[in-house]
Amino acid sequence: MITKSSFKLIIAAAISITLVNTSHAFDYVIPTDTAPSDTTLDDTLILNAGGYLGSFFTARDSSQVTINDGTVDDFFIATNTSQVFIHGGTIGHNASIEESSTMHITGGTFASTVNALDFSTVYISGGDLGEEFTASFLSTVHLSGGTISDTFSVNDSSTLNITGSNFKLIGSPILGLSTTPTEITTGPGEIITGLLADGTAFSLIASAYSTPNDFTISASATLNLILIPEPTTALLFLLTTLPFLTRRLTKQP
Numbered sequence: 238m239i240t241k242s243s244f245k246l247i248i249a250a251a252i253s254i255t256l257v258n259t260s261h262a263f264d265y266v267i268p269t270d271t272a273p274s275d276t277t278l279d280d281t282l283i284l285n286a287g288g289y290l291g292s293f294f295t296a297r298d299s300s301q302v303t304i305n306d307g308t309v310d311d312f313f314i315a316t317n318t319s320q321v322f323i324h325g326g327t328i329g330h331n332a333s334i335e336e337s338s339t340m341h342i343t344g345g346t347f348a349s350t351v352n353a354l355d356f357s358t359v360y361i362s363g364g365d366l367g368e369e370f371t372a373s374f375l376s377t378v379h380l381s382g383g384t385i386s387d388t389f390s391v392n393d394s395s396t397l398n399i400t401g402s403n404f405k406l407i408g409s410p411i412l413g414l415s416t417t418p419t420e421i422t423t424g425p426g427e428i429i430t431g432l433l434a435d436g437t438a439f440s441l442i443a444s445a446y447s448t449p450n451d452f453t454i455s456a457s458a459t460l461n462l463i464l465i466p467e468p469t470t471a472l473l474f475l476l477t478t479l480p481f482l483t484r485r486l487t488k489q490p
Contacts, residue, residue, distance in 0.1 A: 276300035382435030390447030400463040404431040418461035
């Protein structure tokens with residue numbers, strides 16, 4: 238038989254469990270707010286000029302971190318499906334993106350050693366990647382611009398998608414490319430050159446292992462090339478469609 242006092246204890250325990258399991262997403266704007274040591278469970282954090290995130294800051298559990306400016310100290314970690322957008326600022330040594338997380342890099346400067354691993358995805362269209370960038374363990378890298386690391390290596394069944402133009406394999410133009418990804422097979426030591434979408438020149442070496450001060454891709458990795466329209470092609474398209482669009486606009490009441 239449940240007494241009145243026992244019933245109160247049961248209710249109190251149930252309320253306690255509910256409070257422990259209740260999560261609340263926080264929205265941080267740094268430096269206006271005090272910076273946390275991590276973000277979890279759908280939190281959002283925006284780092285602006287004058288803001289600072291300490292060593293081992295971790296974005297986890299589907300949280301979203303946007304770095305517009307400011308400073309991120311060493312050992313920044315994005316993990317467990319988090320989303321990170323880097324538009325500016327400085328990021329310290331040994332940053333890592335892991336466990337199905339995604340990082341978009343359009344600006345900012347990394348000190349050194351950026352690691353993408355464990356099914357992570359990295360989009361690079363700008364910024365300075367520092368001394369070393371490594372993609373491994375089934376990660377995916379979309380490269381279209383920015384300053385490539387002194388040592389940039391893609392290994393261990395990872396995928397590299399390069400968007401650009403003027404692609405050549407051992408000095409000869411690569412034919413049959415389009416605006417959709419085309420997988421390229423290379424032999425050991427062969428070199429692919431080209432221009433990224435932002436005009437940055439690159440030289441990629443097919444190699445069994447990464448080497449210092451080289452941009453390399455291993456035999457176990459996948460390389461896809463994506464061709465951007467040449468300026469003359471885009472201009473021709475505009476010139477041929479502009480009269481049609483003008484006629485349609487002038488016909489509207």
